Amino acid sequence: MTADAPSAPLMRANPIARLTEALFGWLPMSLAMLALRFALAVPFWKSGMTKWDGFLTLSFGAQQLFVDEFKLHLFGGEYAFPFPETMATLSALGETILPVLLVFGFATRYAALGILAMTAIIQLTVPDGWANFHLPWAAMALSIMTFGPGRIALDRVLGLERGRG
Template sequence: MTLSVTPIELRRALPTRLIDGGRRLLARFPVSLTQLALRVALAAPFWRSGLTKWDGFLHLSDSAVYLFSEEFRLHLFGAELAMPAPHLMAFLSACGEIAFPVLLVMGLGTRFAALGLLLMTAIIQLTIPDGWANFHLPWAAMALAILTHGPGRLSLDELVARRFGS
């Protein structure tokens, strides 16, 4: 008894084999590198924004204070409301945009940093509602992935957990 494969069956089998081979290849890719890439990708835009808010150590730039005092408005329930405590909000935003990305890239307090950036993303969404599809949704998705899957092996959190057995 011999089995023969027709050219039509071979053409149908080839895409399936290619897809299965690609899937096996991707399954071998280290998840920890994907988690590191997510952390860096989320950190980068916040870090760049944070750098523009400082004129020196713990000295906010005039433009950051101006934005929070005069330009930024919260869009709530169809109304535009002034930012509460604009100087404090500018300072907290500037601190978060520097500290959270550093923590994310190092993988230290990673879930806390991702939660902080997720909350900042929500406030940014309330301030600039038109940015949802291009910016805020991807940031929120990355933060949620980091929150749920953690920092991965390439992180200080993992090193601390191994060292102290947590």
Template sequence: MNQARNSTIGMAKLGQGARLILEWLAWAAYAIAPLVLRIALAVPFFRSGLTKWDGFLSLSPAAVFLFEEEFKLHIFGGVYDFPAPDTMALFDSVAEIVLPILLVVGLATRFSALGLLIMTGVIQLVVPDGWANFHLPWAAMAIALIAIGPGRLSLDHLIGVVRRTWTPGGSA
């Protein structure tokens, strides 16, 4: 009888230990997952953005050429040129640098993720065959960041803490 009772107590302690480990893992993942998502989404866009510049504030002629000649929109079975390709090239090139930087530091995270989600949608219209390998994971990461936010390891979180601390009626 005593042995069965000791066995039951041992199993309960083992269960408590496992539960504590799982709670710690969840806490750690909750802190780290948004940061990893932000970096994973930022890297391909930032790397693409770097190829579109010849120097500081000097857009590469190749970037404009891509939007004038190479990139075409595939919509409803037709193939169409980009409207205002020089403006689109500039907008895209700036967004591919600025939005990933904002994501990595966690500033305006949801808006940055939304911008990259919209860009992913446009890229899908340009390269329809890339959906399964590239566009779907990018879209999933962007939607996840929009849903869960920047996480604790972000400037957005830090700004929120400071704002709550320094506003009248905030907890100090």
């Protein structure tokens, strides 16, 4: 029993706890974690696919976003990205590789950490997106980092993860 789990006698005595367990206890954590991994992967994958003109050929538009459009919003000012072409390439690679790792559940916690770092940079680039996009992405990434991929994951099959669910 974990420190967060209620004791068995408390569960038997509390009708609300019994009802909650009856309604939701059948849901496997692995299914929830799989859905969470997909939900976090989709927007990054879609964005990443717009940045390529072919295999390892970064689109001109993606490069120009980092050269002309995207600015870091720091301490009340707007600053150009350092090494914009490198940042565009790293962004495109992260937006295509990390979602694949999440979906397959391989190096899952590290992929979620990478997505969290990208979300922080995106927040500094587009500060108005925090409530609708960045906060949910960060919460999903933190949940995956905390609870792991679940049983439906290559990490579990390969013995790289012994997490719950």
